[in-house]
Amino acid sequence: MQESSPIEKYLTPRVFDVQMPGGSTIRAYEVGPPDVPVVIGIHGTPSIGLGHIVNYVASGAIFCRLVTFDRQGYGGSTPQPGRKVRDIAPVVEAILDHLSVDIASVFGHSGGGMLALATAALLPKRISRAAFLGGNGPNFGPGGFDYADGPSPLMRDEIIEARKGPEGSREFYRRVAANWHDPEIEHQLYPENDLRIERLLAPLKDKIARQLALSASPYSEEDAYVDDTQAWVSPWGFELGSITVPTRLFWGLEDLFAARRHSDWLQTQIPNSSLELFPHVGHNFSQLMPHVLAWLVMNKDRP
Template sequence: MDPSAASSLVDVQEELSLIEKYLTPRVFEVPMSRGRTVRAYEVGPPDVPVVVGIHGTPSTGLGQVVNYIASGAIFCRLVAFDRQGYGGSTPEPGRKVRDIAPVVEAILDDLSVDTAAVYGHSGGGMLALATAALLPTRISRAVCSAGNGPNYGSGGFDYADGPSPLMREEMLEARKGPQASREFYRRVPCKLRDPEVEKQLYSENDRRIARLLSPLRDKITQQLALPESPYSEEDAYVDDVQSWVKPWGFELASITVPTRIFHGLDDLQAARRHSEWLRTQIPNASLELFPHFGHNLSQLMPHMLAWLVQDEVRS
């Protein structure tokens, strides 16, 4: 083999090895007040802008790690975490939407990161907005992806009026109180892998992407050797939906950082009008609508992450 060709091959192998290293996540615990802990994940190169990803309901931070690795977006570093009561994070019964801010702040402090961008998907969308409002010196940009608007005040829409009968039922039950939400969880969210339930909540494109990512998720789960959660997903779900139907604890108008709202036009869970209304309530907010995309916006991960870190990349 030509010496120059052999040298080039070695260089390529070294680069691939480095990329593989960057796409290998690590898990760590962050101490919180009152003896609580948060399980967090980190993946990506060390010397690039940081993005915090907030998962939806019910879920864990692992899904965000899978989306990042699938996209190979090594121009930024992703930090995700299991929200209170999910996965390996201690429950916080009775929490409000605003209570996500101390969690994100503690994670940034633990990593010695001064500022980061943030995104939230689905039930995490409003939480990303909360961090942007309540941590203005720590958050540089924010994305709300497939999120919902608030359940109180005047918004020009009914929070329970969405594209899916199941989602309307979820909100109507939540308004009745925790026990009604608990009973709904047992009928629907805990059966998300049931094909009949799945078809009512996820578009054909959503289901196709989930199938494609399933082997990668299994591989990463095996690599991280995560223990089974000691906490009740049902309890965490009830805490989530009960926080949605109460005041969020911050004003959307107080968000000053650049904010973008992503919405798939084939979303069967979050109503388009919620995204359109949120855009009108947040200064510096813009809205992107995506034909043929549903509730799962993992295909947009590189585009979303690039927008979130563009200021840092330019500087």
């Protein structure tokens, strides 16, 4: 049998389980060379960690090693009912310990953006840089910040329903979030370029899922979604001003999910942070990931 080339090995993902205290399990993925800086990727809502792996394979960003995971209650990871935003930090720390990695950078996309910030705030000795991609701010914040002020009508409805409690989030999931790809809803949330990217990458995503032999999730995506949205409207469990690592917020000028006001406001709250805006980009950052990853692994002595 012919051996695969080093490049093929670098672009072949693997899946593994991480045991958490109390007996829960986190399903994680990694791809890339073993001797390059590690980046932790945190997925949005609702989703699993596979999407970031697909983006890496498609772009061939082999200057870093990407590690992602299914968040609690999604994919192959045990649910954690009632979890808060801060509860992502022990998960990331356990993954780093499992891999014997001392320090890594982190990014979070969409509903994972605030989780990347939590990781940077709560694991200052383990996280070197943080990137926030098309994410959202807290429910309320200093200076009159209000989560529901600015997003698209559907996203405003999502947070207003979440403020009513778990049943409000559950109703929204059944009506909207479970049907993201219904054409009537899809075009309210995604610009055409986002839809083109998704269609382009769909065969690769299916191929990688088959290679990894991923089984259907035994857990309820609806329950995980409710836990997510209830965490959004609760206190996050850390102060934005406590983040000390270089942090960059990325936002696409055609984003119909997350409002620019969220990123603008967060930049005023996070020390040592910057905001980068991209024309022709919506909520899908697939095409930009080599750029984001390159910033995340940049030498700390460079701007």
